[in-house]
Every structure is written in C-alpha cells, then in structure tokens.
Amino acid sequence: MGHTLAYFSALVAILSLTGVCEVWSSSPYHGKFISDFTTLAHGVTGTVYAVDDHRIRIVGFNYDGAAPDAFFWGGTTDEPGSSGEVIPDEFGRTATKLGTYINRSITITLPDGKTINNYRWVSVWCRDFTVDFGHIYIPNNFDAPLEYDAGPFREYAHGLKGHVYITDSRTFRIENLHYDGNGPDAYFWVGTGSSPHRRGSKVPDENGSTRKLSGYNGDTISITMTSEMTVFDIDWLSMWCVAAVQNFGHVDIPDKSELNIPPYIDDSSDTSYDNCEVLNDNFHVSWTLEGSYIQIQLSGRVDRGEYLAFGLSGSDVGTVMIGSDVTVAWTDENNDAFAVDYSLTAYGQCSVGYGACPDAEADGVDDVYDSFAVITDGITRIGFTRQLDTGDSVDNAIPSDGEVYISWAIGLINPNGLAAKHHTVPSGNVKLNFGRVNSDNCPSFPDTTLKPVTPWEEVCLDGDEDNTVFRVRIGQAGGRRGYTAITGLVSWGIAWYINETLIPVLRLKRGVNYTFIIEGGDDPMQSASYHPFYITDDPVGGYVQKSQEEREQVKVYAGVEFENGNPSPTAAGRYCEYKTTGVDQSEESETFEDYFKTLKLDCEEGAPGELLWTPDENTPDTVYYQCYTHQYLGWKITFNDAAGIYLTSASHNIVLSILILICIWIV
Structure with missing residues (x-):
C-alpha cells in the first residue's frame, strides 16, 4: 500500500511539473432533461433532453422499426393524435419512415423554425394505423438551454482582450479577440481552482491545433475543449504562457447550477454510415x-x-x-x-x-x-x-x-x-464500389499536424526613370510560404512573377512611362493558361468574372479597352510559366531564392504582349496588377511620390521656356 501511494504521489508531481493535469467529466451532459418516453408499443424507449429551443436529443432510443408508416410526430392537443405533424428525423428527412433503432443517441431539429414550446407532446406515431407507440409531454413554459455570456477577459498581458460566450458544454466563442502574438509559448488553457495555474489543460485553437498561439486582431473565433471535459469540470478559461508560467488573462466559469447551456453534440456519432x-x-x-x-x-x-x-x-x-x-x-x-x-x-x-x-x-x-x-x-x-x-x-x-x-x-x-x-x-x-458488401475500413486519423513555416519576405521592385521595363510571367504561388502568406489571400496555386520575383510590390513614380512585357497566355480557348494583364484598384482581379454592378465598383487604369461599354483585354502574349520539376519544394525552401532555383521556365512559341502605362496625378497611391480572367494572381503597385508632383515632357518644356524668359528678363 505504501509503495502504491508513493508511486501515485510521484505521478501527480510529474504531471504538475509538466502542466498537463487533465480533468474530465464524471457523467455525460445531454442538455436539459424533458422526459422519458412512455412505452406503448414496438419497444419505444429513450430519455429526451432539450439541446436548445429548436433541437431535442434522444438518448438510449429504441424502436423495432416494424411499423409500416412510423415517424416522429408532434402536436399541441392534450393527448397525442392524428392532428399532429411530422418532425424530421436525425437526417432531416420527413418522407422516409423510421427504421430500427437500438440504443441510439440522436438529435432531431424541429421543423419550420418552431421551438420546443410550440409543442405539447412528441410521439413515435404510425400514420397508417393512427397509433401512438410512445410519447413524452413537454412542460408548460419550458426553459430551453441558451448560450451563456461569460463576460470579457480580465486583461493582464500582451494586449489580450475579448468577450467570451459559452455556446455549449465544450465550446467557447470569443468575440473581438486581440492578442499581440508575442508570448513565447501561449495557449488557450482551462482548469480548476480560484485562478489559472500551470496544472491546467490546453484547449485547441479555432483550427483544432495545439500549436502555440499567433496574434489576433479583433477576430471572432470558436474553440472546443477535448472530449474528456466540459465547462462543468472547469472553473476558468485563460490564455496561459507555459514557458513563462504566466496568465495573460482569463474569465471565470459561473456557478454550475446557473448554467442552462446546450450540450456539445458530435453529430458524426449520430450518423452511422455503412462504408x-x-x-x-x-x-x-x-x-x-x-x-x-x-x-x-x-x-x-x-x-x-x-x-x-x-x-x-x-x-x-x-x-x-x-x-x-x-x-x-x-x-x-x-x-x-x-x-x-x-x-x-x-x-x-x-x-x-x-x-x-x-x-x-x-x-x-x-x-x-x-x-x-x-x-x-x-x-x-x-x-x-x-x-x-x-x-x-x-x-x-x-x-x-x-x-x-x-x-x-x-x-x-x-x-x-x-x-x-x-x-x-x-x-x-x-x-x-459504392454498392459493395458493407465494410468500414477506416482507422482513427493519425496525428499529422503540419509544422509551422516561415513566410517568405515581401519583395519590392523600384521603378523610376532608369528602371521602366518589367517582364511579367506566370509561376507557382509558393504554398504556405508564398502568395497566401504575403497577401493574406487564397491563391489558385499560380501567381504573377515580375522580373523573376513572386508578386513583388512595384514602387513606381507618377509621370514615368513604364513598359510591361506580358507572357501570360494569349489564347482565349485555353482558359487555364489565358491570363491577360491589367491594372486596377481591385485587390481581387478577374474583371471578366464580375457582374455589371461589381464592375461599377472598381476602376481600370490600363490593360482593358471599352467599346460601347463592353470590355476587352489588350495585354496578352505567349504563355510562359515557372514550373516545378518534380514535387513542389516550397515547404522545404526557407527563402524564395532557394525555391526559385527549383523551378524551370517553360515558354510556348509566340510573341510577348506589351502594356505601356504612364500613371498620372489621378492614379491612387495603391493600385493592383491583376489577371483579367482569373482572381488572386496579382499584388500591389504603390507610389513614392506625391500625387501631381512630377514633370511630364510637355510640362518640362513649358517650365524650361519660362526659366529662359526669366533669365532674359533679368539680363
């Protein structure tokens, strides 16, 4: 006995040092109890709970499935009767009779936006024989579960702010979440006791990952605790730094007797698939x-x-x-x-x-x-x-x-x-073979969480009187390190390369004549490789995909002609693409320069296209180079001069003439 106690004490000590002392629920939470089924025929049994005001959960449901026309059935009369209506089954079906249920737990949603208080009873009812096989009665003015407002985070460090709601027994919604991302080892963290401490448990982030948290800037997210615990097992939710043993901020969970919240429902366990x-x-x-x-x-x-x-x-x-x-x-x-x-x-x-x-x-x-x-x-x-x-x-x-x-x-x-x-x-x-003999050949998912990668740096190309030519081609978007990391937008998988650089920011000057040599494809019949180039104030691109109303919300500065209001692209040339040789190496390439060495330029026969553009004083400080036919291929053009403070060749001649006249007058 003494050895057993010593071993247990040592185990507790180890867990407290590692900060992973898990807690779990002693009994499942199914929602607010309504009633047990009254059994009348065909073995109908089960316990019924309210998930929220429009869903009910039946736990341990049994029905032999032998009746010819049985459905879930609800009504407002004093007793179950034929004046009721069909309530959809767990699949949302109202035209398929109930099958066999053996100790099943299912969730059903009431029809047409109705709530639990719109019904007096729910039955398993056979329409052919107008027979009630079993039913429950719903109490008057039933108080169905709702989400709970837990209030704002207490703010201690790293700019943590946010308002927390308990949406169900395992899930928190955090609105207007701010965190600077500079904590060395921060996680969402839950536990018991009067305040957060290192013997808590991690809660996966909004993506289901337990990697350390990055920054948030006014985001709304939902996070769900692991299956071993519910809010009834914890006293607080915190953002906790394991390395620094520091609480960045937390909210307290209220007295559990005050919580009338929805249960967490894993509908995948309700739905049984044969294969x-x-x-x-x-x-x-x-x-x-x-x-x-x-x-x-x-x-x-x-x-x-x-x-x-x-x-x-x-x-x-x-x-x-x-x-x-x-x-x-x-x-x-x-x-x-x-x-x-x-x-x-x-x-x-x-x-x-x-x-x-x-x-x-x-x-x-x-x-x-x-x-x-x-x-x-x-x-x-x-x-x-x-x-x-x-x-x-x-x-x-x-x-x-x-x-x-x-x-x-x-x-x-x-x-x-x-x-x-x-x-x-x-x-x-x-x-x-979709019609094969039923067979479930799926094991549990392995843990294959992607390791974090470092985004490539955004590159700027300067354009001035000495640098006026840019060669524009198609290339690979660079996976998690490239286009998406740089722009914050989703890429199709290809993007513009300018002067052998993935989506650089072009820093240009107004009043300078620029030449873009375009090699993005010129055959409209080859949709996947037809990418006319244009310049716009639209950060998305794909002008041809837009409705007339959407087109009226953006402006085109170059690369598109309009005839009687109908647009057509003007900057298209032969197709050139920087292609991968074998498996894409963006994940393994720490820099874009390393990645570019793995690409091979492949050009089709034909001539490049050309776009001549002179931005003027009406050009905004930020515009975008884009693809006319596809979205999310381009990036920014910015201007490092003050709008209108430049000399065109004509204005240069005028100024020169004035200076000559002034000199003559002075002499």
Whole structure:
C-alpha cells in the first residue's frame, strides 16, 4: 500500500511539473432533461433532453422499426393524435419512415423554425394505423438551454482582450479577440481552482491545433475543449504562457447550477454510415446507399476554409481531374457547412463557367443537399446527400454496383466561395464500389499536424526613370510560404512573377512611362493558361468574372479597352510559366531564392504582349496588377511620390521656356 501511494504521489508531481493535469467529466451532459418516453408499443424507449429551443436529443432510443408508416410526430392537443405533424428525423428527412433503432443517441431539429414550446407532446406515431407507440409531454413554459455570456477577459498581458460566450458544454466563442502574438509559448488553457495555474489543460485553437498561439486582431473565433471535459469540470478559461508560467488573462466559469447551456453534440456519432475508405492519411470517405440516393460524409484533418472534394473521375480508365463530377465541401469561420456540386472542365480557376466551377455556374444545377458539419478534435466531418442519377447534364451517374474510378482533392476556398487549386491529390488511380458488401475500413486519423513555416519576405521592385521595363510571367504561388502568406489571400496555386520575383510590390513614380512585357497566355480557348494583364484598384482581379454592378465598383487604369461599354483585354502574349520539376519544394525552401532555383521556365512559341502605362496625378497611391480572367494572381503597385508632383515632357518644356524668359528678363 505504501509503495502504491508513493508511486501515485510521484505521478501527480510529474504531471504538475509538466502542466498537463487533465480533468474530465464524471457523467455525460445531454442538455436539459424533458422526459422519458412512455412505452406503448414496438419497444419505444429513450430519455429526451432539450439541446436548445429548436433541437431535442434522444438518448438510449429504441424502436423495432416494424411499423409500416412510423415517424416522429408532434402536436399541441392534450393527448397525442392524428392532428399532429411530422418532425424530421436525425437526417432531416420527413418522407422516409423510421427504421430500427437500438440504443441510439440522436438529435432531431424541429421543423419550420418552431421551438420546443410550440409543442405539447412528441410521439413515435404510425400514420397508417393512427397509433401512438410512445410519447413524452413537454412542460408548460419550458426553459430551453441558451448560450451563456461569460463576460470579457480580465486583461493582464500582451494586449489580450475579448468577450467570451459559452455556446455549449465544450465550446467557447470569443468575440473581438486581440492578442499581440508575442508570448513565447501561449495557449488557450482551462482548469480548476480560484485562478489559472500551470496544472491546467490546453484547449485547441479555432483550427483544432495545439500549436502555440499567433496574434489576433479583433477576430471572432470558436474553440472546443477535448472530449474528456466540459465547462462543468472547469472553473476558468485563460490564455496561459507555459514557458513563462504566466496568465495573460482569463474569465471565470459561473456557478454550475446557473448554467442552462446546450450540450456539445458530435453529430458524426449520430450518423452511422455503412462504408468507409481511407483516401489518404488526412481524408476519409464514408457512404450509405438508400434506394436511389447516396449519403456521403467526407472527413479530414483540414482547417476552416480548406475544402475536401470527392466524386467521380472524368475518365472510365483512370483517376482524371478533367471531366470529374465532384462535391466540394468545407466549413467557414462560423462552422457552417457548405457542400457544392462541381464540374471540372479544365485545369484552372472558374471563369465564365469554364474551369473548376460549381454546376450552377456551368449550365447545371446544384444537386447536393442536406449538408451538415461536425468538427471534433481537429477532424472536420461534412455530410450531404445526392441522387445516384440526378438527370443533370453536367453530372455523372453514380453506379450502385461495380467499381468506378473516383477523384478527390484537398485545397483552399477563396473568399468568394470558389475552390482554389488543390494542394493534395491522389498519387495514382483510385477505384471504389459504392454498392459493395458493407465494410468500414477506416482507422482513427493519425496525428499529422503540419509544422509551422516561415513566410517568405515581401519583395519590392523600384521603378523610376532608369528602371521602366518589367517582364511579367506566370509561376507557382509558393504554398504556405508564398502568395497566401504575403497577401493574406487564397491563391489558385499560380501567381504573377515580375522580373523573376513572386508578386513583388512595384514602387513606381507618377509621370514615368513604364513598359510591361506580358507572357501570360494569349489564347482565349485555353482558359487555364489565358491570363491577360491589367491594372486596377481591385485587390481581387478577374474583371471578366464580375457582374455589371461589381464592375461599377472598381476602376481600370490600363490593360482593358471599352467599346460601347463592353470590355476587352489588350495585354496578352505567349504563355510562359515557372514550373516545378518534380514535387513542389516550397515547404522545404526557407527563402524564395532557394525555391526559385527549383523551378524551370517553360515558354510556348509566340510573341510577348506589351502594356505601356504612364500613371498620372489621378492614379491612387495603391493600385493592383491583376489577371483579367482569373482572381488572386496579382499584388500591389504603390507610389513614392506625391500625387501631381512630377514633370511630364510637355510640362518640362513649358517650365524650361519660362526659366529662359526669366533669365532674359533679368539680363
């Protein structure tokens, strides 16, 4: 016994030194208790809780599934009866009768924006026989769970500010978050006791990562504690520096008896799929066939704003991107789910319905629906439904038997909601049989958190009377170190190179005549490699993609002509691209100079284009060089002279003449 106590004391001491003493919940929290089902027939049992005012959770739900026309059913009469209405099941369906449930925990959402207090009872009801198999009654004026306002951070160090809300039992939303990012080893941190201390636990950041925190500047984020703990197990949330053993600021969790908050719901555990396959270490696909429909879930270790794409290959003999029919799925900063039907007609950003485009922009219809998202421990799961054969001209039918080649990819979503170029794709051909004997072949995701990288420095090129010529070509965007790190924008994967430099800032002078030699492609029929050059006050570019209303909000300074109000580009030439030789080396290249050595210039036959431009006093201090057909390829042009303080050749002659006259008059 003495040895056991000594061992336990030593273990506690070690944990206190390392600062990773975990806490966990002694019992699950499902929300506010409503009632147990009254069992009448077909084995209906379960305990019902309120998640919030429009969702209920049934824990330990059982029903034998044998009735011909049974649904969740709600009404306002004193007793369950036929005057009620269908309540959607856990998949949001109202036209599919309930199947078999064995000790399931499910969450159902009330229809048409109704709340729990709009109902007197909820039943498992058979419409064919007008029979109640089991029901609950809802108390009058039921007080459903709501998010809790925990107040602002106490501010101690590094400019930490922010207002904290407890949105559910494991999740905090922090609004207007400020932190200078200069703490050497700072994390979101929770624990017990009267104030923060080193024996707390890390909370993953808004991207599900436990890397040390970078800076925040008025951001709104959501962070979720690991599955071992809830707010009922902690007394505070802090930003804590492990290395300095310092609390930068915290909020206290109120008396637990005051908390009537929603439970954390992992809907992925509610949704059971018959099949699962590993596409790569960071991407799994699950599916279930239901008659003429297929329910699919894409799961991946991805950040918000990073998409998972999956669907049928563009070829019957291999995995080919061109011609693929895929769904592109992602979540935004609010954890809202998006799943969009895409057609891939070319290697290029979507432009005028051509390239990697949503079906709705390519003369088709978005046939994907019922999307939802769950983010747990850094894994994003996005589910959706579509018909096997949609009948849409731009869709391919998913076979219910036999193998078929599929396409998949991981990449970034542009701020406008369009998919940018992928960064991860299959290394070979991939086949699946959607109608196979059910089989779940997916293990847990490995921990493959990307190590942080140092962004390349932004480069400035000066243009003056002695430096007036710039050669403009296409090149690789440089992954996490390049375009995105420099601009803060999402890249398609290619970008402008000027004088062999990735998106430099051009520092020019007004009144100087500049020549841009353009080698970005001149064949409009080759959409993916047609990049006319133009200059604008628009930081996004892609003028041809804009609506008339959007065009009226931006100004073009060079590179586009207008005839009767119709624009056409003027600065296009042969296509030259700095291409990778083998696997892209941006992750391994500490500097752009190192990376540039791994690229090879490949030019097509033909002549360069040319753009002559003389910025004048009406040119703003900052404009942008862009691609006419595609977005997010260019960057800034700035001016280091005062607007209007320069001499053109004409004004130079006038001034010279005045000086001569003054000299003559003086003599």
